Every structure is written in structure tokens, then in C-alpha cells.
Amino acid sequence: MDNNSWLILRDSDPAYKLPPDLAANDALGARDCGWVEQMRPFIRHFSPPAGMVIDPFNGFGTTLVAASLEGRRGIGVELEPARAAIAEERLRRLDARNQTVLAGDLVEVAASLPQADLVLTNAPYFGCRWQSAHDSDGQLYSASNYAGFLDMFYRVLKSLKPMLREGGYLIVMAENLRIGTHFVPMAWDLGRMLAEHFNLVDERILLYERPTAPLPALDAGSNRAHEYALIARNDRKPVDLQDSLRCLRELAADFPEVLVYGGFARWLAGQKAERLPSDVDLLVPERVDLLCQLVRWFEARGFQVTRWGQPFGWQAAGTALKGAHYFRAQRLRASGELCIFDVCFDDALLQYDEALRAAAQVDGLNVLPSARPPHSLRPESSTVVSSTQ
Structure with a gap:
């Protein structure tokens, strides 16, 4: 990784994509599944060889696939049992070594986890209209309002503090959203929360090549072809x-x-x-x-x-x-x-x-x-x- 403030992601390697038959088993059709290529540079740069990487919102195990490819150990915690099962099967098919999926609430599981060198995750999006037979108070996708979503995310952040070694990094991929006609600054709000418990040290802008179209005059809407990697470190800010x-x-x-x-x-x-x-x-x-x-x-x-x-x-x-x-x-x-x-x-x-x-x-x-x-x-x-x- 160089010191550019941006990272361009052009394509996802078919060898590591979530197989269509597994995606079909998900309530949202796995449309929120991230790219392995998105995670690999951060794992390579912000964790030591054979280090421990933890993803508190494991989803389909994308971070763990990337950790395996980079020679790191990985643990993913996933609240939704069906998604945990999909992630396990995906890792099995790829013969991903030293990777573990835990089904449960991160806040409850955190105390039993080993210390991580890197916590790396994609933040769940607010307003995705989650539908599942598994009901849980900790499901951020199920939040009916934005204030409740932020409160639940704060609860997770607080539980991450003791499980990340001193000097280790916490990197959260997050995007600002449009909910109906409303712009929701989710990435910036999560950044403020990160800064309360960790030392927020920098960011990277992740850019995706997406189709473009002419924009009508006075229209502000974009194709949402970017998101933020918010980079925090578990150390102390130097105060005066x-x-x-x-x-x-x-x-x-x-x-x-x-x-x-x-x-x-x-x-x-x-x-x-x-x-x-x-x-x-x-x-x-x-x-x-x-x-x-x-x-x-x-x-x-x-x-x-x-x-x-x-x-x-x-x-x-x-x-x-x-x-x-x-x-x-x-x-x-x-x-x-x-x-x-x-x-x-x-x-x-x-x-x-x-x-x-x-x-x-x-x-x-x-x-x-x-x-x-x-x-x-x-x-x-x-x-x-x-x-x-």
C-alpha cells in the first residue's frame, strides 16, 4: 500500500467471489457481499505475517478469505446463523486455512476471543430492509431508525476495545447513504464514534469503476462509486x-x-x-x-x-x-x-x-x-x- 489517499478497485477475481448457489441462499441475495480485493491490501499492510485478523460483521466471510490468501489467521463473528453457514461453506470450498466463523452476537462473544492485530470490517448499512426468521436485538440491519442503528453500532465499538491489542488497527469500511430522498452521512457519523474509543488516524477513499450517466442541471445525485476506509489505532492520543x-x-x-x-x-x-x-x-x-x-x-x-x-x-x-x-x-x-x-x-x-x-x-x-x-x-x-x- 502506498501513501495515496485513494485506492481504485476495478474488478473482483471470479475465483474468490461468493458462488451463485450460496448467494441464492441469502435473504438479500448477498447483494451486500464485499470484494476480497478490497480487504487484501489492508490486511497485508496493517497486520504482521501470521497475525490475527478479526471481522466483527463477518457476513459471507470475505475478510477471512482475504486473510487466508495473505497468510493471516482470521476469526469472523456473524449474528445471522444462515450467513455464518454460508461463510463456512465458502471457506471450506476455498480450503481457507486457519479461519474460524463464530455464530453469535459480537458483544457477547468478544470476551472469549483472542487479541487481534487487526480488526477489519464492512459496516452494515442502515435501511437495507432486512428480512429474516432470526430475530435479534443486535441486528443492525433490522434497525427501524437511524438513532437506534448508531446506538447498536456504538455498542459493538465499545466491545472491540479490549480485544484489539495496543497499537493494533481497527479499519471500518463505510459509505454515506441515500435513504429515499435523504442523504445520510453514515460514514462520517461512524468516524466520530471511532474517534471516541480509538485514535482515528487517517482514511482511504475506495473507488469503484461504475457506469456513468449525464447529470441533469442542478441535480446533486451521484452513482455512489466510492466509500471510506476509516483507519483507527488502539493507542492514546497525545494530549497537552x-x-x-x-x-x-x-x-x-x-x-x-x-x-x-x-x-x-x-x-x-x-x-x-x-x-x-x-x-x-x-x-x-x-x-x-x-x-x-x-x-x-x-x-x-x-x-x-x-x-x-x-x-x-x-x-x-x-x-x-x-x-x-x-x-x-x-x-x-x-x-x-x-x-x-x-x-x-x-x-x-x-x-x-x-x-x-x-x-x-x-x-x-x-x-x-x-x-x-x-x-x-x-x-x-x-x-x-x-x-x-
Whole structure:
């Protein structure tokens, strides 16, 4: 792969296409099956020889076919049992070695997967009119509205974080859509979500040779002959620690109840760490009035405030934060300084009152630099997931 920002895909090798008899077994006629040629350059460039590639939306196993051809191990997770069966048969016919298809919900399966060097997938499209006898709350194709689709995708992204090794890449192929007469910026919305959990580092534009036709005057519609490869890495963004500290002191002066914990707290306390903090973690009481005031405070200082990657204003904070446990405030100055604050108000493992009692005063700040108090730990449930090989 070179440094061009685009990749032209001219044709799909018939030897690796999904066989027509297998495509006929799919509810959508496999019209959403991607090209092996689309995946191979990314596997070759972004994963080591014999590395592990995981596709969380396996579909017909296209990524696994590409992984086999590039000498990588592969695991594909597919929610739809019929598609998982088609993928397995396709891989069998191609004698694809070291490839595994798991039938199930990625969110449930994730904990049982080995760490990946590369997570590579085509994002399911919103509005494809999915019809299947297999009903599941996790089926993105079944989303009846766009907000629900984005919420489900966010759920998947969150589960991918621990299964991707540090420094590994997550690449999502996504396209902006037309639903009826509406333009839907799906690729850009998914990019914002990626940036919340990973370090979004670049993109490639994938170009397909498709027939062209004259466009009537004032008509904006295109032949949709491109999509985006959104490239993220599982590492920490370099934030400006001194600018973050200045902002934190201003915040604590106006909101003395905020408590600093996590990596930034350990840095403040002078504890040695393998890496510098990548954000400021704050714990605050779960009060709607306080959360609205905090959001307004950050907005007034040039921060963008998001919940699950979606921006919202302080006027909507009371509603937007229902069902969430934190919000993110991020500011990038024109001169390059980046500050990120994660404001948590519902930590499953740490109660605010307990944490405040255990906190120390560091330069006028409530700081909890130690590990979580043992008595605040709550048991986590475990899930046993079945798979097919």
C-alpha cells in the first residue's frame, strides 16, 4: 500500500467471489457481499505475517478469505446463523486455512476471543430492509431508525476495545447513504464514534469503476462509486498535559466537588507510570443540575461535548445523558493543544461518596491516585458463548 489517499478497485477475481448457489441462499441475495480485493491490501499492510485478523460483521466471510490468501489467521463473528453457514461453506470450498466463523452476537462473544492485530470490517448499512426468521436485538440491519442503528453500532465499538491489542488497527469500511430522498452521512457519523474509543488516524477513499450517466442541471445525485476506509489505532492520543491541568484548576475552582482519578490523578500525585495520561478522568455526583452546569461550562470554553460520540448542547444534557454513565468534553486549539475530559457520574465499580472519602488534596484538587478501593468492587457477570467451527 502506498501513501495515496485513494485506492481504485476495478474488478473482483471470479475465483474468490461468493458462488451463485450460496448467494441464492441469502435473504438479500448477498447483494451486500464485499470484494476480497478490497480487504487484501489492508490486511497485508496493517497486520504482521501470521497475525490475527478479526471481522466483527463477518457476513459471507470475505475478510477471512482475504486473510487466508495473505497468510493471516482470521476469526469472523456473524449474528445471522444462515450467513455464518454460508461463510463456512465458502471457506471450506476455498480450503481457507486457519479461519474460524463464530455464530453469535459480537458483544457477547468478544470476551472469549483472542487479541487481534487487526480488526477489519464492512459496516452494515442502515435501511437495507432486512428480512429474516432470526430475530435479534443486535441486528443492525433490522434497525427501524437511524438513532437506534448508531446506538447498536456504538455498542459493538465499545466491545472491540479490549480485544484489539495496543497499537493494533481497527479499519471500518463505510459509505454515506441515500435513504429515499435523504442523504445520510453514515460514514462520517461512524468516524466520530471511532474517534471516541480509538485514535482515528487517517482514511482511504475506495473507488469503484461504475457506469456513468449525464447529470441533469442542478441535480446533486451521484452513482455512489466510492466509500471510506476509516483507519483507527488502539493507542492514546497525545494530549497537552499542562493545558489540561490549567483547565482542570479552573474547573475545580467553579466545581469543587469534582474528583480526579485514573491516569491523570496518578500523574498529579507523581506516581511512575509506563505512559503519560491521555485524558482527564473526573468523577462527579449524579445530579442532573450539576451535569447540565458542567456541560455548559465546557461549551463556554470551546469544548465539544459528546455522549457515545454524538454531540449535544447543555440545554439537552438532562435528556441526552439518560442511560449513559459519562460524557466527553474535547477541545483542540488551532495551535494544536488537545484536552480531553471524561466526566463520569455512574461508575459501576466506584461510588462517588466512597471515592471522595479516600481522596487526597493535591494542589487544591480532590485526587484519587490509588487503585479502586477493594470494598467498592462489584462482581461482574460472565457469559458462556457457543460457536461453530
